[in-house]
Amino acid sequence: KQEVTQIPAALSVPEGENLVLNCSFTDSAIYNLQWFRQDPGKGLTSLLLIQSSQREQTSGRLNASLDKSSGRSTLYIAASQPGDSATYLCAVPIDNAGNNRKLIWGLGTSLAVNP
């Protein structure tokens, strides 16, 4: 059974710091891993998707890595800004009924970047 864990649950840093968010999964046979951002009371914005064959993906100040053998992914945020304050969630798809898939979610890391 796939389980996804994120640490830390909350993080507060001063502006400008580089930081790392962690995501762990118990079953290494994954299709991909996706990182999302969520602002309070809002929907989810996809940040990065790493396919199982990839080691990392980059978008601007964000870099996500994937180590399937150890069941871990990290989201690296460079030069953090107050606008980065949000909850960051990771999710992996698993097979569901009828050749479909559904996502298994971590509980997220709540990030506060202080000016």
Place this chain on the structure above:
Amino acid sequence: EAGVAQSPRYKIIEKRQSVAFWCNPISGHATLYWYQQILGQGPKLLIQFQNNGVVDDSQLPKDRFSAERLKGVDSTLKIQPAKLEDSAVYLCADHRETEAFFGQGTRLTVV
């Protein structure tokens, strides 16, 4: 391509009232999901559609929640009657292969 559209953005109702949410997914994406996300928790899958058919509704409280997908495109999620514990953000998503796309969500407050 346009994103997943949801409405309304916010809704406040009294307990025992009814409420409906609407979702319009990305054109051509066959799979549609409704999630419930309670504050401080990860999204919980309520129901998954493949075209018009239900793939997974194992976590849908069927005594009060219902959902349908019209002609394999738009979908509505209804709660009747609402309880206080239904206060949450309701998210609609669709997938292209294994990548998920989400709408902005509907924030429901039951008072």
